[in-house]
Amino acid sequence: MSLLIAVSGWDATPWRRALQALLPSHSIATLNEPFDRASVRYAVSWRHPPGALKALPNLQAIFSLGAGVDHVFADPALPDKPIVRIVDPDLTERMSEWVVMHALVHLRQLRRYERQQRERVWTDDDDQPKAGDIQVGVLGLGVLGQDAAAKLKTLGFRVAGWSSTPKSLPGIACFSGPDGLKRLLGQTDMLVVLLPLTEATRGIVNAALIAQLRQGGPLGGPILINAGRGGLQVEADIIAALDSGALHGASLDVFEREPLPKDSSLWARPDVYVSPHNAAVSSPQAIAAFVARQIEAHERGEPLAHAVDRRRGY
């Protein structure tokens, strides 16, 4: 019985080491070595090369090594097997750290004070807004969105969120559907995007959406914080909005093209924070433990947890 590590752009070595330690009775193979296709029962994927998972006659399940599964669905030859995504506190806590950090960085004008420190400028600022003056809108109230929303709330931000299906969450104003989105955007000073990339969400962060955000406000204009996926955003619209003032600033962890091309103007903008798609990295230790627990449960005949809905695409 074996497990296939099917990754591209990542080093398979730490994954192999972590999975082998937890699943000593399984043989583990990677795509760049010979393996017996009939023995493969499970595959773990991060952007696996298209077609890599076909002709595995005994495949039981595919594990995404990220919370997102758009990279798995990108394979036109994907076998019709359950796809399990990561739901793990390790990943969730990392994401909330990133979201909270960027919310605070914009609230407390970190760039400005870094520049002032470099220039040895002392100012007397008594008009600092506080978290309670800021209305945050979180697009996507799933595992990550709910945790980030709750932590922002704890810091004092006023928080609302938007999801596909209606929700009721303590202290968070919840919206759903197209009308709900419009209502949320109209009151939002800081927009946090934690949506999955699907046919329904591709390009959702565009000029039309940005134009609906609350203008002015305590931060001088709306802030965009996107750690969902680059395909959710139209970068040309974001840049135009920053230029026109329709957006006051942005923190972007994900991009239409990754790595972000060297000639993208986003790199050099003082009103934009760029991070290299590492808001919540998948730790081999934590995530291999999640995968191993699921495989052991499945081998005992128990159902797989966190299998995604192929029709919805997340």
Ligand code: NDP
């Ligand atoms: P979940 O599936 O738990 O949550 C997705 C949320 O989005 C749900 O609330 C869902 O609504 C909502 N949603 C989906 N489609 C729509 C739509 N068309 N309209 C309105 N709401 C919609 O995912 P996670 O929270 O675990 O992860 C979210 C995404 O974060 C991942 O898909 C991935 O792309 C990204 N990610 C990025 C990382 C990074 O390092 N940058 C790391 C990890 C994840 P409902 O609740 O009603 O289903």
Ligand code: OXD
């Ligand atoms: C994920 C990611 O989906 O890291 O987990 O992007």
